[in-house]
Amino acid sequence: MAERNLLVTGASRGIGAAVAVRAAEAGWDVAVHCRHERDSAERVAAAVRALGRRAIVVQADVADESQIVAMFAAVDAGLGRLHGLVNNAGVVDVAARVEEMTAERLSRMWAINLSGSVLCAREAIRRMGRSHGGPGGAIVNLSSAAARVGSPGLYLDYSMSKAAIDHFTTGLAREVAADGLRVNAVRPGIIDTDIHATSGHAGRLAAATPLIPMARLGTADEVAHAVVWLLSDAAAYVTGALLDVSGGR
Numbered sequence: 001m002a003e004r005n006l007l008v009t010g011a012s013r014g015i016g017a018a019v020a021v022r023a024a025e026a027g028w029d030v031a032v033h034c035r036h037e038r039d040s041a042e043r044v045a046a047a048v049r050a051l052g053r054r055a056i057v058v059q060a061d062v063a064d065e066s067q068i069v070a071m072f073a074a075v076d077a078g079l080g081r082l083h084g085l086v087n088n089a090g091v092v093d094v095a096a097r098v099e100e101m102t103a104e105r106l107s108r109m110w111a112i113n114l115s116g117s118v119l120c121a122r123e124a125i126r127r128m129g130r131s132h133g134g135p136g137g138a139i140v141n142l143s144s145a146a147a148r149v150g151s152p153g154l155y156l157d158y159s160m161s162k163a164a165i166d167h168f169t170t171g172l173a174r175e176v177a178a179d180g181l182r183v184n185a186v187r188p189g190i191i192d193t194d195i196h197a198t199s200g201h202a203g204r205l206a207a208a209t210p211l212i213p214m215a216r217l218g219t220a221d222e223v224a225h226a227v228v229w230l231l232s233d234a235a236a237y238v239t240g241a242l243l244d245v246s247g248g249r
């Protein structure tokens with residue numbers, strides 16, 4: 001492809017930031033999305049530019065449809081035609097059993113982790129799909145190893161949202177294959193990022209580590225390499241795949 005423009009959601013830190021930088025190394029120009037953390041996103045964009053690629057920063061709450069639509073318009077204007085989307089933005093709430101969960105908590109979880117990914121995919125398909133006059137492209141969704149095993153007593157709502165992402169990935173892959181679009185998901189195990197600190201799970205990591213066959217947490221970079229491969233032409237015949245990056249967990 002002559003031009004390769006990528007939008008990475010939640011790219012101000014963690015896995016999203018690593019994807020933005022590794023994608024730039026692989027030749028992608030990158031729209032670095034953030035919700036609030038503009039300064040951090042600008043630092044990621046600077047790292048992309050230092051690799052000789054173009055970068056812009058876009059902001060949106062992915063729980064808000066109108067903000068998603070405006071974000072994609074900003075990508076059109078600032079970067080040009082899109083060729084790739086990484087649905088990375090996501091949240092995990094504080095540990096709770098189902099009998100403690102509220103409708104407000106559940107609505108927020110579905111809105112960010114599920115509807116946000118579906119609506120971003122919708123906007124990307126409208127730009128990348130050949131039936132829309134687009135060049136084709138690739139979507140990678142961030143699922144979780146928790147989608148397979150559930151997370152009883154911790155955050156069953158989160159693992160349910162990621163199981164739905166798996167289902168969305170395999171279904172959408174078949175829906176848009178004839179449109180020149182590939183759709184895959186990466187399922188990280190326990191990755192050393194701030195998501196654990198902000199959700200109060202940091203203390204659990206030490207206890208969880210011995211249960212990982214490779215006996216260590218993963219890094220954001222290790223997930224990013226898998227995402228960038230799935231985006232690339234090297235994965236041209238891969239669609240509907242759910243790729244575990246979990247140290248064997």
Ligand code: NAD
Pocket residue numbers: 009010011012013014015016034035036060061062063087088089090091092112142143144145187188189190191192193194195196
């Ligand atoms: P992180 O908390 O560092 O990053 C998540 C990003 O999503 C942040 O930049 C945050 O600002 C953004 N975000 C959250 N809510 C948003 C909203 N409403 N609108 C826009 N952006 C929003 O976490 P991470 O570990 O880098 O996780 C990235 C993805 O990987 C998430 O989807 C997460 O569920 C998934 N994942 C992480 C792990 C892990 O152990 N770290 C494991 C499996 C899956």
